[in-house]
Amino acid sequence: MPSPFSQNLRWLCAEAGPIAQTCRGIGINRQQFNRYLNGGGIPSAHNLRRIEKYFALTEDALFAPHAEFRSGQAAQPTQSARAPLQPFSQLFQNQARPLRRFLGVYHAYYRTPTWPGQIIRSLIQLRAEDGLVVTHTYERASSEDGSIHQRGRYHGLASFQGNRLCMYETPRRSGGFLSETVLMPEHPQQTSYLQGLTLGVAARPDQQPFSTRTVWVRIAERTSAREALALTGAYPSTSARLDPKVRRLLGDQPPISINSQTR
Structure with missing residues (x-):
């Protein structure tokens, strides 16, 4: 007789769609996953945690x-109701390997x-956690006379898509915005300098x-x-404390922004 675990897993997969897509999303070999579906084995603690995260369910x-499982699921949004989120969330799963060479602090x-x-010079960390690559950004700036101080902490996720590093972040405080950064190496085989574009919202009243x-x-x-x-902050564009190569790669073009009062 099939175990409750295999029955529950089959039910979830029937709701989720193609098994191959589910296996890719979880990061588990198809043959191994079929054993779980057929009651031929129980996942290791590591694989079980992956399954829990993918289906957003507890081990219990x-x-x-x-x-009892089906009764509990009836009160929850169906997998098909959550389907619009799947293509986006799957972009960030199992990214530790493709982004391995980019992990570190910048x-x-x-x-x-x-x-x-x-x-602005900010501090950014990329590190792997359970197959995801999480990001942490620390930003601060002060005016020369000390009358204005800006502090910001952000976190998010990174993904390697189309040979580009893509990062999405939001402020740690609630009610913030979503920013996007897309980067590429200056040369394919090095990660010392990455360049790209950031789309965000200005930290000022008009946002x-x-x-x-x-x-x-x-x-x-x-x-x-x-x-x-200690090296983070706002620097004049001509500051000798800035790497000349950084200034060259940034160029002289100011940010492109949209004023809410523009008609």
């Missing part, structure tokens, strides 16, 4: 008696409408949407987190 729910350089005539060039420079492992964070 997956191993519950089938009748200084990111860019211009924003909030700080005209200056270049202008803007697009700007960005350059990431990998930070050497010997540099401590405190040292790297």
Whole structure:
């Protein structure tokens, strides 16, 4: 007699669509997954956690008696109701391997409408967690007279699509916006300098949407987190503290922004 786990898994897969797509989304070999469906084995702790994350269910729910499981699922949105989210969420699953060479800590350089005539240097970390690549950004800037201080912390996910590093982030505080960054190496075989574009929202009352060039420079492992964070801030475009190569890659073009008052 099939185990409750295999029955529940078959029911979930019937709702989810093609088995091959489900296996890719979870990151499990099709042959191995068929064993779970047929009751021929129980997943390892690692694979079980992947299944839990994919279906957004707890271990107790997956191993519950089938009748109880179906009753509980009837009160939840069906997999088909969640289907519009699947293509987007699957972009971020199992990205640790394709993004392995990009993992690490970087200084990111860019211009924003909030700080005209200056270049922002922020701190960004990419690290692998359970097959995902999570991002953490620390941004700060102060005016020369010390009257204005800006601090920002953001987190998000990264994905490698079309030979480009794509990152989506939102502020840690609730009610924020979503920013997107698309990067490519200066040369295919190196990751010391990455260049691309960022689409975001200015940190000012009018919240202008803007697009700007960005350059990431990998930070050497010997540099401590405190040292790297101390170098963040807003710098005049001509500052000698900025890498000349960074200035060259950024160019002189200001951010492209949309003013809400423009008609």
